[in-house]
Amino acid sequence: MAKTSDAAPKEPGRIRQLIDVFKMTAKYDKAGVVLITAGLVLPILLAVVLCLVTGANWIMWILYVVLGFVFGLLIAMLLLNWRAERVAFNQLEGRQGASGAVLSSAMRGTWRTSDQPVAFNAKTQDFVFRAIGKPGVVLITESNSAATKRLLNDERRKTERLVPTVTVHHVLVGEQAGGVKLADLKRSLKKLPKQLRREEILAVESRLASLQQNQLPIPKGIDPNKIRPSRSKLR
8 A cells, every 4th residue: 555645845945935035026126136136245345345455364355255245145135035025015016905914924023913904894895904013003994985984983983992092093005195005014104103112012902902802704705814925935
């Protein structure tokens, strides 16, 4: 009898992941490739110039060039992460529920987010997402429709009732007037004025959790998890 293997397929290694991310970025972001390459090469060139100017011996040459390569590699990795993230979010631009993917994958640190909406309209399939961070509570919508505005106003009233001393912000994602691009959502949230400390953020999250206890499941056909970019590719 032939033996069947239940072993899961081996995940690609870190180097393979980086290569795949770079290929994906290069396909959609030619300017990003130039920027990443410059970030890698310029520190090495700077190290060489420094050695020539100072008349360094061969030991210092090796040391400076190695340090230049290490710094260049670090800068290139940071640039790759930034550009790959923008490419991934640009691919989601205009897709319903994409804001949840950005919130859950890009907002780290003290931010408390979810790729699941805190309110939705099953008929019109409009969403309201929520992020809690140092600026307070941020409600995110993807439409200016009347149904979305009603959802937003209801959620704002509920939030202000539970945490009356916390500022409630609103960010509109989309091409509408006053909206921000999906790729700029992270930056827009971080630009909001700070108000809360870490322990206060956790307290607000705990207080607002009661709003979700009676939440209905998300309508069929709308699953933000299916459009969520892979975090392993963005690191």
